[in-house]
Amino acid sequence: MRRRLAGLSLLGLLTLTAAACGSGGGSGAQQPADGPATITMWTRAATQAQSERLVEAYNKTHRNQVKLTVIPTDNYQPRIAAAAGAKQLPDLFAADVIFVPNYTSQGLFMDITDRVAALPFKDELAPSHMKLGTLDGRQYTVPHTLDLSVWFWNKDLYSKAGLDPEKGPATLKEFAEQATTVQEKLGKDGKVHGTFFGGNCGGCYVFTFWPSVWAAGGQVMNPEGTTSLNDQPAMTEVFKIYRSLYENKVTGPTAKEEQGPTWTGFFPKGEIGVMPMPSTTLGSMPADMKIGVAPIAGPDGGESTFVGGDSIGISATSRNPDAAWDFLSWSVGDEAQVEVMAKNKDVLARTDLSSNKYSAQDPRVVLVNSLVAKGQTPFALRFGQTFNDPQGPWLRFAREAVFGDVSKLPQLNAEITKSLQQ
Template sequence: MGRSRASTVAALACAAVLLAACQKATTNPASTDISATDDGTTITMWTRSLMGSFAEQLIDEYNATHRNKIKLTVMPDDSYQQRIGAAAGAHQLPDLLAVDVLYAPNYASKGVFLDMTARVDTLPYRAELATSHMRAATHEGRAYGVPFDIDVAALFYNKALFIAAGLDGDTPPSSLAELHTFAKRINELGDGVHGFTFAGACPSCMLVSTWPMIWASGSSVLNEEGTASTIDNPIAGDVLDLYGRMYAEGLVPPSAKNESGPTWTREFSNGRVGMQAMGATALQNIREGTELQVGVAAVPGLSGGESSFVGGDVLGIGANSRHAAQAWDFISWMLSEDTQVNVLALNKNVTVRRDLANNVYAEQDPRLVILTKLAGLGQTPFAVNFGKTYNDPNGPWMFAVADAVFGDGPAAPTLERHNDDITRSLAGD
């Protein structure tokens, strides 16, 4: 077989298996280069559609204040991994690549990113960078990326509806039992108002909203190595039973069963829902008024406790980039105090540096302080095959959730029946 044909086949194979093995042989040697250059170079960058507006906000500011210019390509979430796989196999990755933190361990271990250890080690605030993201972007002690965005799951609640229902607007539920009680009270307001909501047909939405409840209750969903599901436990069953019960009792909008994600926060944002567990980035786009006054809190467990799902994105330099120094110029600028505070915090984003949590904008909006604390309180699960197992609408997690929440019978035995399928998917079967 000729070299060109062999390269083409290799590229297609990499795309097909989503970097399961192809990049291992091309892992780049460690670099000692720590330069950052702003010389008018055009830098390419990719991100997924969910992060498009966030990335554009940063890039617009960078392009307006630097000689370098970043050309951003935003890709659909559902095809992003395949595009990265194909580009990695063909050695056509962009200069900058932002990826979901859940997939970063795979990319870091397969040579998709340039080794940035020497550059990252020059940062005086290195130890203050989000721990979960740095862990995800580190392989065998080497740093292949840095935190780009932090999104934490929080319990959003509408203080206006709390007060209208005779509840304390400054006291969110401290347990799921209390959440159920509060949801009933809010539902009694009638006129199309519901106490709680979720996206029953959105796999990622359901893990973001239910997993913190399971963690806060003292149980788990996945082993530490990311190779086996542990969702077959009574606590997970009780959490999903509660979801099913609230739906059956009409405390949740009927549309929740078929909500696949695109509009899953709309009812809350319109002031028609009392409580919802969702990502903190939603706060940027919610318009508050007399009928919607947003409070945020940790996600509670069945009888107490608190937790969060820590998500977001990692940013790295593409392994075949010829503009690493220019790419690092953007990264170091993005991580600087001025950018983190006066660009990100100003627009209600959680900073990726712990030392900047109590910035001037956080002091003006205490919710940002709460959300930043959740980044240290919550968990970020890791699994090489996370995407196909938990984010695929046709994956085993979605089948398990739909069956447990909307099927017949209690959730615990239902989860036991599905657990092996989830574990097999995590193993790559």
């Protein structure tokens, strides 16, 4: 039996299945196949810039037109639930890739397996996004936007601290050593710190700590997303290294209280030596700032990344599936990926286009794009409640591991598993 979509309102829960099977749709009556169609599309504010660029480029070159609605990120899931209950989903809607399994498990997306199979580059689409958009061997979504976790280091601070500015960390242990050197050499005035992380933010831990576990060959959950493995040696060692950095005052003083909204704001100010960052922030860094980029590594090496971002699919109730697919297939095609996404230094949805005429101008962008095939996006139907919810068990577990009483971890890990299985 399919699991019920977690995190929806009561109304959404009561009416969701009926909505997915109904014949209604947010775009109204089906438009003539021989005429231009206007299709509706929703996306969350977190991916507004990329979505607007894609839609604008498509509308300029196609008879069909896409009408885009951007919804505040915090309101997005409730809005999808309400629209499903009212049988008013748009033709296309994007979703945080982590939550896609919830939507596919309720049949909110149309099956596009055969359409995807006909794409000449189907095997080059971002594997993590494609995996989470698959249910029972059928494909329901394609990648829309991607955001990866990587290590940034400040080359000017490295030079001032006596470190090689062209050599970033290749292991998590080196990361800690370099951060400590920056702190010891430059941190006396309290303005510069070795590193920083979101210590009171469940999603921040997931995005920045888990890649070190994967790089070490470990996992954080079983493949079904129902059992937590965060008490295993790989995760334990990662926590131990970060705990030591905090105890030795190598992190910024507000790391323990950082809830997420400002965790990426200190590095662009030139205050942090080295830290994990979203790859999408590279293009918005100060133009005169010399930044190195490295894959996130495990304690002793390896490399990985958390492949985040959004996937997009055709709603199950769309009256214009052919027109909707025309936009989707174009959005992952060569023109859109190179002339829209790569031109703006966005991470590409295609592994075969990682090195192109735009990314070739910046080796850091080539590196980021190359990590798409090496990273992971964990699967769990109850991911949000377990790992993102500030009241969820994961944040309590992580905070005890880094700041508190490690004797509590076995019980807290059991609570993570219990939450995943509810």
